[in-house]
Amino acid sequence: MTARSDRRYSTNNNPQQLLGSWFKKNNKYVLPPIVAIAFFAIVWQLLCPPGSKGLPGPMQVIADTWDPYIINPFFDNGGTDKGxxxxxxxxxxxxxxxxxxxxxxxxxxxxxxxxxxxxxxxxxxxxxxxxxxxxxxxxxxxxxxxxxxxxxxxxxxxxxxxxxxxxxxxxxxxxxxxxxxxxxxxxxxxxxxxxxxxxxxxxxxxxxxxxxxxxxxxxxxxxxxxxxxxxxxxxxxxxxxx
Incomplete structure (x- = not known):
């Protein structure tokens, strides 16, 4: 009885199963925004390839802002130089x-x-x-x-x-x-x-x-x-x- 309850408890609290169950219940709400954002990023990247003049692509934006703005958003060097x-x-x-x-x-x-x-x-x-x-x-x-x-x-x-x-x-x-x-x-x-x-x-x-x-x-x-x-x-x- 106790072993069966422990197995049921551990199975129901498996993070992967919980995440999969949540995604199945909410995929109609979560999936469309993800697809839209991915489509926008792909179109943006195609219109602004690396090395082109003008607006940078999303990959370049992430690379330029990763350090320090993304990994350390709370830095404060005084004045307007803040995270x-x-x-x-x-x-x-x-x-x-x-x-x-x-x-x-x-x-x-x-x-x-x-x-x-x-x-x-x-x-x-x-x-x-x-x-x-x-x-x-x-x-x-x-x-x-x-x-x-x-x-x-x-x-x-x-x-x-x-x-x-x-x-x-x-x-x-x-x-x-x-x-x-x-x-x-x-x-x-x-x-x-x-x-x-x-x-x-x-x-x-x-x-x-x-x-x-x-x-x-x-x-x-x-x-x-x-x-x-x-x-x-x-x-x-x-x-x-x-």
Whole structure:
């Protein structure tokens, strides 16, 4: 009895069998991305053979970045000479600060504008114009205002991410079903309870849609901004490598 249980336990916990069983269950999800990446790498290598001028192939990229960026991504020689992991961490830190500020301001303003029709009609034309301005167009203004590269890059992230969050939150508040509003009036809910029980739950799907769009735009903006302002970050790392 014990020997049979031990054999069953050792068989079920064989790493190769566990890996094979997992791959069989998930091959329809794992295999297509692997095939797509391999196809992309092969086409890239064929278009950029060794010794050709211009864009290097994937094999050359791996060879050039293997030491020290891949095998030692945390090295720090001072200044901007840092490992790939530290460069990415610096960019993620800026994104976290800028996106958090945009989420706080965007959700707060969106709720305030959504519940007040007069304020919405007053600021909507202005917001519709400002949101069409390209993110990098704000960079000279932020550099003139802050006089430093790091706050300027954070401001670019903030101004890029705030518009989808603000607009989606406003739309979510405005689309609260009238039945919910009527129930709030019948129950005579106080202002804070109305926001907590009615406004926030009803607008959460719209808010998260804005947050999802905003975080994607934030990452795009920080890479482009860091290419221009310099310093430690994945954007300047790419530009400096070029």
């Amino acid at each position: 790939l992991a530290l460069q990415v961490f610096a960019s993620l830190q800026r994104v976290a600060i800028g996106f958090s500020l945009s989420a706080i301001v965007g959700i707060t303003l969106g709720i305030f504008i959504g519940v007040n029709d007069f304020v919405f009609r007053a600021v909507d034309p202005l917001f519709q114009v400002l949101r069409t301005i390209p993110p990098l167009a704000w960079l000279p203004i932020s550099l003139a205002a802050f006089q430093q590269s790091n706050p300027s890059a954070i401001f670019v992230i903030f101004i890029t991410a705030i518009w989808p969050i603000l607009i989606n939150t406003t739309v979510g508040v405005q689309n609260i079903p009238q039945d919910y509003r009527n129930v709030a009036r019948v129950l005579r809910l106080k202002t804070h309870k109305y926001f907590l029980k009615i406004v926030l739950p009803a607008s959460v799907p719209y808010i998260f849609t804005g947050l999802k769009i905003g975080i994607g735009l934030s990452w795009l903006a920080i890479v482009a901004a860091e290419m221009l302002v310099g310093g430690v970050g994945i954007g300047f790392f790419i530009w400096d490598a070029y």
